[in-house]
């Protein structure tokens with residue numbers, strides 16, 4: 001496989017932000033057991049934008065939840081930086097998620113009674129951390145929310161709400177952001193805005209992003225796409241385009 005392009009090279013050569021080794025996940029027991037992940041080895045380079053794709057039921061969400069410490073692994077190891085998160089107790093895992101990981105979900109998960117600005121600052125407030133004002137201002141500028149900071153979520157469009165959620169994930173300077181179908185609830189124009197913003201945060205802030213998506217266009221914003229089938233990582237693409245992502249998916253589904 002030919003790998004060219006700055007982001008694609010960085011995704012392979014940069015020190016890893018997240019590494020999964022031999023990750024298996026079995027839900028249930030006996031006859032009812034579902035082998036959602038069957039031994040996944042994958043690394044995500046620092047400052048790279050990686051998409052996880054695969055047919056329905058291939059294990060994308062399970063993998064993301066295991067990588068983010070939202071679900072336990074059955075076997076294997078997941079490292080975020082130099083921490084093996086599979087060995088952490090609940091308390092330290094909660095702290096690690098709060099301090100070192102950012103999340104963006106399909107449902108924007110904003111608190112309706114707080115303004116956009118309060119939502120953006122909430123994770124820092126909960127962690128008792130001060131926002132880095134320079135970063136905060138830059139994120140607000142880049143995300144184009146300057147005149148919307150005092151609005152509540154119900155007064156914002158879907159695209160603006162998701163941009164608030166992205167800003168909220170970024171201002172904590174997390175080691176990695178996990179995004180689960182971040183454009184799943186958006187029309188294509190708003191989706192493109194959110195994805196461009198994610199790309200900018202990778203390019204300009206060196207943010208590491210791991211995104212699960214069904215959408216070949218969304219995946220084409222990433223530096224690299226890894227593909228799952230039946231709980232195994234089967235192939236990957238560097239410098240993805242909507243067309244080569246779609247072709248790869250069709251092959252996997254065929």
Ligand SMILES: Nc1ncnc2c1ncn2[C@@H]1O[C@H](COP(=O)(O)OP(=O)(O)OP(=O)(O)O)[C@@H](O)[C@H]1O
Pocket residue numbers: 027028034035036054055056057058059060061062063
């Ligand atoms: N809590 C659970 N209990 C039992 N089985 C589960 C659970 N969560 C997921 N699974 C099963 O694990 C497999 C992988 O599911 P997962 O949601 O990770 O796939 P996915 O690739 O994200 O799917 P989709 O694209 O449809 O969202 C599926 O067979 C699913 O039915």
